[in-house]
Amino acid sequence: MGHNHDGDHNHSHINDYIEAVAAYKKSFPSAAKTREETPDLATREMLRFFADKGIETLFDRFDRQKPQCTFGIGGSCCKICIMGPCKITEKSPRGVCGANADLIVARNLLRMIAAGVSAHGARGRECMLALKAVGEGRLNMPIEGAQKLKSCAKTLGIATDDRDLNAIASDLADLLIEDLSRAYPGDHKTLKAFAASERIEVWSKLDLLPISAYAEVFEAFHRTSTGTDGDWRNVMRQFTRCALAFAWSSVLGSSIAMDSLFGLPKRSRLLCNIGALKEGFVNIAVHGHSPVMVSAIIKAGRSAKYIDKAKAIGAKGIEFYGICCSGLSAMYRYGGVIPLSNAAGAELVVGTGALDLWVADVQDVYPTIMEVANCFKTVVVTTSDSARLIGAEFYGFDHTHSNIGDAEKLAEKIVERAIESYADRRDIPRYIPHYEIAADIGFSVENIVEDVGLEKILEALRKGRIKGIVNLVGCSNPRTVYEKAVVEVAKGLIANDVLTLTNGCASFALLKQGLCAVEGAKMAGEGLREFLGDSLPPIWHFGECLDNARASALFKALAHLANRAIKDMPFAFASPEWSNEKGLGAAAAFRTLGINSYHCVYPPVAASKAVEKWLYEETKELFGAVMRVNLDPAALVAEIVEDLNAKKL
Numbered sequence: 045m046g047h048n049h050d051g052d053h054n055h056s057h058i059n060d061y062i063e064a065v066a067a068y069k070k071s072f073p074s075a076a077k078t079r080e081e082t083p084d085l086a087t088r089e090m091l092r093f094f095a096d097k098g099i100e101t102l103f104d105r106f107d108r109q110k111p112q113c114t115f116g117i118g119g120s121c122c123k124i125c126i127m128g129p130c131k132i133t134e135k136s137p138r139g140v141c142g143a144n145a146d147l148i149v150a151r152n153l154l155r156m157i158a159a160g161v162s163a164h165g166a167r168g169r170e171c172m173l174a175l176k177a178v179g180e181g182r183l184n185m186p187i188e189g190a191q192k193l194k195s196c197a198k199t200l201g202i203a204t205d206d207r208d209l210n211a212i213a214s215d216l217a218d219l220l221i222e223d224l225s226r227a228y229p230g231d232h233k234t235l236k237a238f239a240a241s242e243r244i245e246v247w248s249k250l251d252l253l254p255i256s257a258y259a260e261v262f263e264a265f266h267r268t269s270t271g272t273d274g275d276w277r278n279v280m281r282q283f284t285r286c287a288l289a290f291a292w293s294s295v296l297g298s299s300i301a302m303d304s305l306f307g308l309p310k311r312s313r314l315l316c317n318i319g320a321l322k323e324g325f326v327n328i329a330v331h332g333h334s335p336v337m338v339s340a341i342i343k344a345g346r347s348a349k350y351i352d353k354a355k356a357i358g359a360k361g362i363e364f365y366g367i368c369c370s371g372l373s374a375m376y377r378y379g380g381v382i383p384l385s386n387a388a389g390a391e392l393v394v395g396t397g398a399l400d401l402w403v404a405d406v407q408d409v410y411p412t413i414m415e416v417a418n419c420f421k422t423v424v425v426t427t428s429d430s431a432r433l434i435g436a437e438f439y440g441f442d443h444t445h446s447n448i449g450d451a452e453k454l455a456e457k458i459v460e461r462a463i464e465s466y467a468d469r470r471d472i473p474r475y476i477p478h479y480e481i482a483a484d485i486g487f488s489v490e491n492i493v494e495d496v497g498l499e500k501i502l503e504a505l506r507k508g509r510i511k512g513i514v515n516l517v518g519c520s521n522p523r524t525v526y527e528k529a530v531v532e533v534a535k536g537l538i539a540n541d542v543l544t545l546t547n548g549c550a551s552f553a554l555l556k557q558g559l560c561a562v563e564g565a566k567m568a569g570e571g572l573r574e575f576l577g578d579s580l581p582p583i584w585h586f587g588e589c590l591d592n593a594r595a596s597a598l599f600k601a602l603a604h605l606a607n608r609a610i611k612d613m614p615f616a617f618a619s620p621e622w623s624n625e626k627g628l629g630a631a632a633a634f635r636t637l638g639i640n641s642y643h644c645v646y647p648p649v650a651a652s653k654a655v656e657k658w659l660y661e662e663t664k665e666l667f668g669a670v671m672r673v674n675l676d677p678a679a680l681v682a683e684i685v686e687d688l689n690a691k692k693l
Contacts, residue, residue, distance in 0.1 A: 058134045058145075061650045065114045068646060071675055072110065073525045075103040082526040084556045086318045086479035090392040093475055099416060101391055106522035119149035120651030125270045132651055141271060149652035150279040151268040153628070157283055158264035160629030161290045164590065165224055165257045166430065167333045167406055168298020172220045173445050174336045175301050179214030182449045185339070187213055188307030188377075192490075196300045199237050216304065220297045226256035234300070235292035240600050242609050243637060247288060250666065252636075254285045257293040261286065280658055287632035291596070295633070299593040302373070306335055309376040309486040309587055311495070316383045316555045319480035321398040324360045326466040328459070330374055330381070331367035331390060331413075332405030333588070336448070337427040337440065338370050340455035341403060342378050350459050357467045362459070367393060368408050369548060369588035376486040376587050383483075386549035388520035391416045397474045401462035405440075406431040408519065408549070408624075421472055423465040425458055437461065483560045487545075487584040489597045496580070498605050501543075505602075505614060505693050509571035511541045512688030513602075515595040515634070516583070518619025518627050519549040521645050527553035529620035529644040529677045534559055536681030537618075538582040541569035542688065545598070548589030550619065560585045592630055596637060606693060611638025611668030614688040620644040620677060631671065638668035642684055646673050 073081070079091040094101055115121040115131040122139050123129035130139035130148075138144050143151070177183035187193060187209055193216060194204045202215045223234045232254055236244065247253050254260045264282055267273035273282075321327065328345060330338045344350055345362045354362050366375050366383045367390050374381040385393045387408035394402060394413060397420040402413065406428045414435045417424045426432055427440030439454045439461070441447060447454075492498075504510040514537055520526055530550045537544050538559070546554050558564045560583050565573050568582040576582060586594045595617075603610045617634035619627055622643055631641035649655045659671045674680040 057653055058132065058137070061118050062114055065117050065650055068117065069111055069114075072106075072523050075101070075107045078103045078522070078526050081528055083528055083531045084317070084479070084553065086477040086556070087389060087392060087526065089477040090318065090395060094392065094395055099395060099419065100412070102388055102410065103522050103526065115651070117646075117648060118651035119152050119648035119655075120145045122148045122152070124151065124268065143274070145651040146276040146654040147274060147279065149649050149655045150276040150283070152648060153655070154264050154268055154279050154283045154286065156625050157286045157290065157629050157632060158261045160625035160627070161257050161261050161286050161294050163407055163626050164290065164294035164298060164629070168294055168301060168590070169221070169224060170334050170336055170441070170445065171298055171301040171305060172217050172224065173448060175213050175305050176217035176221070177448050178305065179210045179217060181210065184449070184452055185305065187305060189304045192300075192308055193304035196304065200233055201237070213304065217301065220301055223256055223297055224293045225258040227259055229255050232256065232292060234297050235288065238296060239292065240603065240610060246667065247636070252281065252284050252288060254289040254292070257289040260289040276652070276654060277658075280655065283632065284636060287629060287636050290629035291633035291636065294629070295590055296593045299590050302335060302590065306339055306373070306377055308490055309488045310379065311484070311486040311491055312376070312379055313482055313484050314375070314380065314382065315480045316483050317480045318384055318393060318396060318476060319478045320382045321365065321384070321396060321476050322363050323398065323474060323476070325363040326354045326359045326361070326462050327363050327365065327399045328401045328403060328462050329365045329367050329384070329393065329399050330370045330403045331409055332370040332431070333368065333407045333590075334405040334428065335370060335373045337405060337451060337455060338374050338403070340451040341458055342374060342381065344452070344455040344459045345462070350456075350463070353460075354463050354466070357463060359463070359466055362462070365399070369590065370405055372548070372551065372588040373590075376585075383552060383555055386520055386552040388522070388526060388549070389552070394420065394422055396476050397422075397472050398476055400465040400469055401425060401458070403427060403458060404431065404433065404436070409433070421465075421469050423461060425461060427454070427458075481556060481558050481561070482563070483555045483558075483585065484562055484581045485560065485585040487586050487594075489594055489601065492584075492598065493601075498601055502602060502605055502693075504571075504575040508692070509541065509575045510543045511571075511685060512614030512616060512691070513543045513545065513599070514616045514618055514684060515545045515592065516554075516618045517546060517548050517550045517589065517592060517630065518622040519624055520553075521621045521623035523645050524621050527621070530554070531557055531559075532677035533618060533620045533644075533681055534583060535567060536678060537684065538568040538572060540681065540685045541571040542685065543572060543575070544583045545586055545595050546583050547586040547591040547595070550621065551585055554583050555585070559583045589626065589630070592633075596634070599637065599639065609638065609668070612691060614691040614693065615639050616642060616684050616688060618642040618680075618684065620680065635663055635669040635671065636667050640669045640687060641671050642680055643671070643673045644675055644677055644680060647671070
């Protein structure tokens with residue numbers, strides 16, 4: 045799409061890109077096509093149920109937005125200032141301020157990735173504040189990840205010998221918050237401590253090392269403000285600084301805080317998909333990305349006090365279900381939290397009528413959840429001042445987190461509300477498609493080292509039993525048939541002996557297809573099956589979207605053991621259906637590591653030959669990696685496998 049990379053922006057390219065975008069838009073599926081072709085049978089059944097009832101979904105709303113704006117898809121729509129909005133056409137090749145397509149596209153990308161840095165950083169900050177509050181005795185919550193806490197503190201230069209665990213936690217939280225919010229220029233300590241030295245050298249020579257997440261986001265919005273940075277290449281340099289801030293503060297820093305406070309994943313087996321919903325129980329769904337309140341809610345809901353209260357009104361007990369990443373992090377830490385759906389399918393889960401309470405914290409919670417919930421009298425509770433819903437009840441942290449110490453009390457109110465809702469909803473009909481499947485979950489670098497062994501993985505790579513390792517992630521996008529691209533890419537990869545890691549929204553599709561279960565190995569190629577044996581699934585579930593940190597840590601560890609630069613290893617990052625700002629940040633962050641990113645949805649850059657070329661070609665010289673896009677999942681798999689084979693050990 046628009047891969048014509050000659051010279052500066054010109055009129056012929058404008059026409060070319062408009063034609064290319066028009067052709068691209070024709071590939072977008074209809075809601076009807078999605079109903080027929082989405083791979084999960086439970087989802088198909090729920091989509092038909094919604095259609096019969098006249099309840100709209102994300103896919104219906106996408107249909108009604110068609111035809112989407114050509115200039116928005118191409119990235120040449122600018123609405124930063126009030127002189128606009130401006131769009132680049134043959135008649136008007138510059139905006140009112142004089143910005144051409146290259147600058148407008150670059151500025152839009154920078155603002156988008158800055159939002160991604162903020163999104164992961166904000167929910168990580170809540171975990172860091174919680175870790176600090178626990179360290180100071182203001183929050184009654186156990187430190188479940190003591191070993192991870194001490195290990196990371198030691199790596200970061202914090203004294204651990206003969207020190208109280210809470211004191212170490214307080215110091216670690218201070219350092220992580222400093223890396224997140226530093227304003228005065230200085231070393232980003234987490235990056236310096238955990239990134240591969242060869243990568244730090246690359247970034248340093250290019251003057252790309254970030255000051256902090258806050259500083260780089262602040263600067264991103266500054267330089268894209270009216271009449272500031274007029275050099276698209278300089279704007280893309282700041283884009284890359286944001287990618288690094290995203291990786292090392294918003295993702296890794298947040299992950300360290302979460303693992304320290306809530307503990308590492310635990311390997312286990314469970315049932316997933318809508319058919320695993322249980323009737324006769326007080327059913328609570330957790331949805332979003334922040335584990336602090338979720339942890340307290342699950343602890344309260346599993347206490348004898350509240351189980352007895354539930355039984356006193358006729359329920360069999362209390363059950364928890366996971367939507368999006370709050371559900372996934374709870375799933376691998378607490379056991380028995382049943383994964384149901386990613387964000388794009390959340391409305392369908394509410395529409396079963398089986399949930400008494402829906403707890404939403406932050407991110408990927410669409411406002412139309414309320415409309416579906418009202419149809420089925422499901423009570424919706426929000427827990428963050430950052431993410432309110434009209435009509436929802438609020439039991440959560442205030443803007444300054446001054447009441448973070450009240451997490452236990454707030455959680456008890458939420459569980460009480462769920463029990464009340466169960467009593468009020470006895471006559472609400474349920475519609476639960478009976479599809480459920482087993483999954484083996486809870487992988488981490490730590491248990492892979494212990495249970496599998498890095499040497500065994502490296503040996504399999506050297507002998508060709510494994511062709512490479514791919515981190516397959518990303519939210520769903522209605523520009524593709526729901527979950528179809530990610531499933532087809534996953535099946536293609538494992539059939540070609542590619543070991544696959546997953547986390548976040550994409551992982552729900554793979555869980556529901558049995559690809560994260562040991563039994564899924566029958567779909568793998570002969571070499572990969574031999575490596576997996578009888579105890580490992582072909583796709584290793586690392587958890588929620590923040591757990592990209594686990595994938596990058598595994599890549600670093602294997603590259604170090606092989607005595608190779610990460611860019612020279614047979615690794616890849618794929619987010620076939622990516623759809624939001626965090627996805628842009630994740631893909632860019634892995635490319636800074638020297639790992640190609642692969643997609644079935646185009647980024648909004650077609651209006652600029654220069655920015656396209658930078659993403660698709662020039663970053664090869666800078667970092668050793670590029671972005672590749674192919675609308676055909678099978679063709680994308682072929683490209684990934686070809687690129688992995690070129691880096692054979």
